[in-house]
Amino acid sequence: MPAVPDTTGEGAVAAPPSLSVSPSPSPQGPEGQRIHFEDVSVRYGAVTVLSDFTLTVEPGEIVALLGPSGSGKTTALRAVAGFVAPTSGRVFIGQRDVTGIAPNARNIGMVVQNYALFPHMSVAENVAFGLRARRAERGLVARRVAESLALVGMEAFAGRMPRALSGGQQQRVAIARALAIRPSVLLLDEPLSALDAQIRRQMVEEIGRLHREIPDLTILYVTHDQHEALTLADRIAIMRDGKLAALDTARALYRRPPNRFSAEFLGRANVLEGRVSALSDDGTMAELEIGALRMRGANPHGLPAGARALIGLRPHHLTQALPHAGPGTSGAADGAVRIEGRITHVDWQGASETLTLALGPTSGGTTSGGTASGAASDPATAEIRCTAPPAAEPHRIGATITLHYDPQDATVLPHEATDG
Amino acid sequence: MADATTRPLPHPHRTLRHTLRAALPGSAWVVLPLALSALVFLYPLALVLHEALTGGGAGLDTGPALRVLGAHIFRTALTNTLRIALASTLGCLVIGFALAVVLSYVPFPGRSLALRLIETFIALPTFLVTLAFTFLYGSAGIVNETLMQATGAALPPLDFLYSSWGVILAEVTVYTPFVLRPLMAAFSTLDRAQIEVAASLGARAPMIVRRILLPAALPALMAGGSLCLLLTVNEFGIVLFIGAKGVITLPLLVYSKAIQEFDYPTACVVASANLVLSVGLYALYRAMVGRMGGGHADLV
Numbered sequence: 001m002p003a004v005p006d007t008t009g010e011g012a013v014a015a016p017p018s019l020s021v022s023p024s025p026s027p028q029g030p031e032g033q034r035i036h037f038e039d040v041s042v043r044y045g046a047v048t049v050l051s052d053f054t055l056t057v058e059p060g061e062i063v064a065l066l067g068p069s070g071s072g073k074t075t076a077l078r079a080v081a082g083f084v085a086p087t088s089g090r091v092f093i094g095q096r097d098v099t100g101i102a103p104n105a106r107n108i109g110m111v112v113q114n115y116a117l118f119p120h121m122s123v124a125e126n127v128a129f130g131l132r133a134r135r136a137e138r139g140l141v142a143r144r145v146a147e148s149l150a151l152v153g154m155e156a157f158a159g160r161m162p163r164a165l166s167g168g169q170q171q172r173v174a175i176a177r178a179l180a181i182r183p184s185v186l187l188l189d190e191p192l193s194a195l196d197a198q199i200r201r202q203m204v205e206e207i208g209r210l211h212r213e214i215p216d217l218t219i220l221y222v223t224h225d226q227h228e229a230l231t232l233a234d235r236i237a238i239m240r241d242g243k244l245a246a247l248d249t250a251r252a253l254y255r256r257p258p259n260r261f262s263a264e265f266l267g268r269a270n271v272l273e274g275r276v277s278a279l280s281d282d283g284t285m286a287e288l289e290i291g292a293l294r295m296r297g298a299n300p301h302g303l304p305a306g307a308r309a310l311i312g313l314r315p316h317h318l319t320q321a322l323p324h325a326g327p328g329t330s331g332a333a334d335g336a337v338r339i340e341g342r343i344t345h346v347d348w349q350g351a352s353e354t355l356t357l358a359l360g361p362t363s364g365g366t367t368s369g370g371t372a373s374g375a376a377s378d379p380a381t382a383e384i385r386c387t388a389p390p391a392a393e394p395h396r397i398g399a400t401i402t403l404h405y406d407p408q409d410a411t412v413l414p415h416e417a418t419d420g
Numbered sequence: 421m422a423d424a425t426t427r428p429l430p431h432p433h434r435t436l437r438h439t440l441r442a443a444l445p446g447s448a449w450v451v452l453p454l455a456l457s458a459l460v461f462l463y464p465l466a467l468v469l470h471e472a473l474t475g476g477g478a479g480l481d482t483g484p485a486l487r488v489l490g491a492h493i494f495r496t497a498l499t500n501t502l503r504i505a506l507a508s509t510l511g512c513l514v515i516g517f518a519l520a521v522v523l524s525y526v527p528f529p530g531r532s533l534a535l536r537l538i539e540t541f542i543a544l545p546t547f548l549v550t551l552a553f554t555f556l557y558g559s560a561g562i563v564n565e566t567l568m569q570a571t572g573a574a575l576p577p578l579d580f581l582y583s584s585w586g587v588i589l590a591e592v593t594v595y596t597p598f599v600l601r602p603l604m605a606a607f608s609t610l611d612r613a614q615i616e617v618a619a620s621l622g623a624r625a626p627m628i629v630r631r632i633l634l635p636a637a638l639p640a641l642m643a644g645g646s647l648c649l650l651l652t653v654n655e656f657g658i659v660l661f662i663g664a665k666g667v668i669t670l671p672l673l674v675y676s677k678a679i680q681e682f683d684y685p686t687a688c689v690v691a692s693a694n695l696v697l698s699v700g701l702y703a704l705y706r707a708m709v710g711r712m713g714g715g716h717a718d719l720v
Contacts, residue, residue, distance in 0.1 A: 110620040116613035130621030
């Protein structure tokens with residue numbers, strides 16, 4: 001797990017609750033504030049839903065908490081909002097320890113999955129709610145409501161009631177309502193989960209645009225959708241069983257997942273189990289013996305020869321054409337790894353198709369470097385998925401095909417990587 | 421005659437049903453029970469109305485009825501009835517709303533037991549609560565005896581039970597669960613995220629109650645309130661049992677005229693006025709329940 005910088009500082013001064021309303025006419029809020037979790041645990045009796053969770057979201061940053069149901073991501077967000085009291089540890093917004101502070105004094109904006117618009121109030125009244133709670137003067141309320149609605153493209157709907165809006169429109173209003181108070185931080189709890197796929201894609205773009213317009217806004221974004229996390233987040237925190245399983249930039253996590261769970265959860269990588277059989281001179285590349293197969297990949301963890309290890313490889317990095325076989329290259333590209341497999345399943349998805357291949361002893365995988373096949377063992381049951389544009393001729397189940405990948409696209413992982 | 425020979429014979433089990441169906445048209449199966457009900461329930465009511473409108477004579481004579489309706493005792497009973505019913509309903513609404521908010525949103529040990537206990541009042545006979553109040557707040561009740569011993573006072577210091585306030589307190593105690601139940605149902609359907617979002621936006625508890633909970637509870641309050649008003653207008657047991665001096669309501673006046681004075685014509689006029697009031701309030705109640713929507717209508 002990457003180290004989490006602790007910029008809290010001992011004895012941080014707890015500022016008084018800030019309920020003032022900035023008179024700034026700019027659509028941009030006050031200086032974004034960081035969110036910091038310091039060893040936060042949440043337990044309900046014998047059940048631990050969040051365990052020693054430490055994470056800092058820097059000002060202006062979008063961090064996505066990504067994980068399956070029950071991984072503790074929503075609990076972490078609710079601890080920032082004040083709706084979950086940590087059993088131990090502290091939560092900071094900026095330099096202020098908000099652990100024991102009431103939700104209404106935290107100056108946060110929150111958007112939830114089912115919008116939670118107040119059904120008896122118009123769109124404008126919904127957006128004005130937080131400002132009225134802060135007793136903002138009437139002119140400021142009107143100005144902020146107009147600005148916030150314009151920010152989400154809903155200014156024409158100010159007089160409508162929530163029930164007269166579509167799901168996407170309601171979520172836009174919910175975002176405007178959260179932004180109208182100029183929150184220190186914005187908490188988004190699965191904000192797009194209730195929307196259909198097409199609207200969700202649009203809203204991801206909307207939220208991205210919104211953050212470009214308000215670059216100082218710190219956003220904690222809880223989702224189980226990796227597409228949302230990869231598209232929006234500066235950094236992704238992958239959660240599992242109440243713990244932080246991985247934390248890094250979206251690209252780094254995708255390119256070099258630090259453990260099996262991250263590799264499989266983010267991008268559904270193929271993960272095969274074997275033993276390090278050879279290393280490159282500088283140790284940055286390793287070859288794994290996986291039964292009859294020899295597979296090579298990057299060795300960012302510096303695993304030694306003989307160590308039990310895993311190799312993670314994204315389905316779309318496996319191609320039937322040779323990777324990096326540019327003009328003037330004939331035959332295998334330098335260093336490309338070749339795998340043979342028997343097609344067991346074809347999943348056609350329109351723009352792409354996913355082939356599932358059984359890597360049995362008959363497939364006798366070899367590397368392009370000419371390493372001989374080993375004795376058949378595990379691959380008898382191993383499977384690998386390959387995603388590619390659909391072939392002109394439909395694939396035949398049972399046919400044996402050859403796939404290639406660039407070893408730089410594969411990552412060798414520690415064997416005991418499942419616990420993060 | 422060829423048709424007669426080829427027509428299939430009727431199924432033996434169907435014969436009776438077919439015979440009955442042939443004998444009576446479909447609507448008769450509805451009309452007959454209704455007519456029976458009307459004979460048992462509506463005919464006595466019609467007799468009361470007839471007595472009120474004829475003054476015991478043969479033809480229509482509204483004179484006696486108008487005299488009763490104009491009498492001081494009737495106006496006092498009507499005023500008392502409405503005043504007590506409105507005050508009790510208001511009390512039920514305020515206490516019911518506060519209890520519903522606490523029971524729905526404030527977690528505390530024994531919450532469900534408290535809810536069951538409050539709901540048990542629906543099943544209790546009204547006089548039982550009144551009897552309990554007599555033991556508690558009556559002249560020789562526990563509270564007064566304790567106070568008299570403590571202060572050395574010669575007379576019971578707490579002297580509200582045998583007045584309109586005693587009736588109102590008893591009615592509020594008995595009928596608050598009738599408001600509580602639809603309110604709890606309304607709160608159970610309210611998305612808690614609304615309350616959380618409101619808090620995150622800076623709203624404190626009073627604003628959340630006023631701006632979020634109250635509007636959400638309004639249909640249930642109106643339906644529960646209408647039901648309370650209907651029941652308290654017709655409340656007889658509590659008023660009689662408390663025996664408050666000078667507190668005459670319409671049901672008590674009917675009882676007094678019919679049973680104690682054998683003045684049936686007057687009793688029928690007062691009962692008819694009470695009936696009109698009740699039917700009007702029932703119409704109001706149905707309208708309120710209708711506004712709550714079908715999903716909630718069966719809860720109240």
